[in-house]
Amino acid sequence: EVQLVESGGGLVQPGGSLRLSCAASGFTFSSYWIHWVRHEPRKGLVWVARITNDEGNTAYADSVRGRFTISRDNAKNTVYLQMNSLGLEDTAAYYCARDGGFGTPFDLWGPGTQVIVSS
Amino acid sequence: DIQMTQSPSSLSASIGDRVTITCRTGQTIGNSLNWYHQRPGRAPKLLISVASNLQSGVPSRFSGSGSGTEFGLTVSNLQPEDFGTYYCQHSHSFGQGTKVEI
Numbered sequence: 743e744v745q746l747v748e749s750g751g752g753l754v755q756p757g758g759s760l761r762l763s764c765a766a767s768g769f770t771f772s773s774y775w776i777h778w779v780r781h782e783p784r785k786g787l788v789w790v791a792r793i794t795n796d797e798g799n800t801a802y803a804d805s806v807r808g809r810f811t812i813s814r815d816n817a818k819n820t821v822y823l824q825m826n827s828l829g830l831e832d833t834a835a836y837y838c839a840r841d842g843g844f845g846t847p848f849d850l851w852g853p854g855t856q857v858i859v860s861s
Numbered sequence: 862d863i864q865m866t867q868s869p870s871s872l873s874a875s876i877g878d879r880v881t882i883t884c885r886t887g888q889t890i891g892n893s894l895n896w897y898h899q900r901p902g903r904a905p906k907l908l909i910s911v912a913s914n915l916q917s918g919v920p921s922r923f924s925g926s927g928s929g930t931e932f933g934l935t936v937s938n939l940q941p942e943d944f945g946t947y948y949c950q951h952s953h954s955f956g957q958g959t960k961v962e963i
Contacts, residue, residue, distance in 0.1 A: 779905075779955075781899075785957070786946065786948060786955060786956075786957050786958040787897075787899070787905065787948050787950075787955040787958070788955065789953040789954070789955065792953075801953075803953070837904055837905070839905075845893055845952060846910075847895040847907050847910040847911075847950070848895070848897075848905070848907060848950070849907050849910075849916070851904040851905055851906070852904060853903075853904050854904055
């Protein structure tokens with residue numbers, strides 16, 4: 743089955759860290775760019791970060807640059823999102839999604855993992 | 862990032878209705894505009910790519926139009942499973958969403 747599955751979410755205190763994983767199966771993982779998109783309660787969908795398929799070039803939203811790091815392991819068909827210095831504003835459902843690169847749409851999404859930042 | 866403005870922010874409709882959602886962009890983007898549907902607690906689903914290309918498996922009651930800076934998503938013969946929030950997207954930018962209540 744062609745799918746993406748996120749894991750690693752949970753409850754964390756402000757200033758804490760989490761590492762999310764996105765495991766892919768059923769397709770040629772190394773051919774796709776992978777993005778993290780979060781659903782913020784009052785803003786809707788917000789793009790967070792992406793990593794390209796080949797050289798692993800990365801890009802980040804201004805709100806997370808310097809705190810979050812996206813990486814991938816093509817041998818494990820997995821993308822990671824290391825999240826440090828978490829704040830209340832990072833509370834959201836986090837989704838990974840794939841695209842074919844260069845402006846193609848997000849045609850496959852995972853079911854999401856919830857991150858709650860609270861003291 | 863490009864400004865994406867959807868209207869309306871929410872709407873209430875009945876089964877069988879035809880509804881249209883508009884997405885305006887802050888600069889011209891050709892036809893590089895995609896539409897997604899998200900139900901509460903579920904992942905978004907791609908409905909339409911490059912403004913008007915219906916994805917495989919998406920019912921034909923969905924249609925997309927537009928180019929440049931103004932785009933539309935129309936749902937004809939609204940069904941119960943169509944409730945939820947619709948988002949337009951270009952590159953790393955999403956619209957703020959349109960919540961459709963049945």
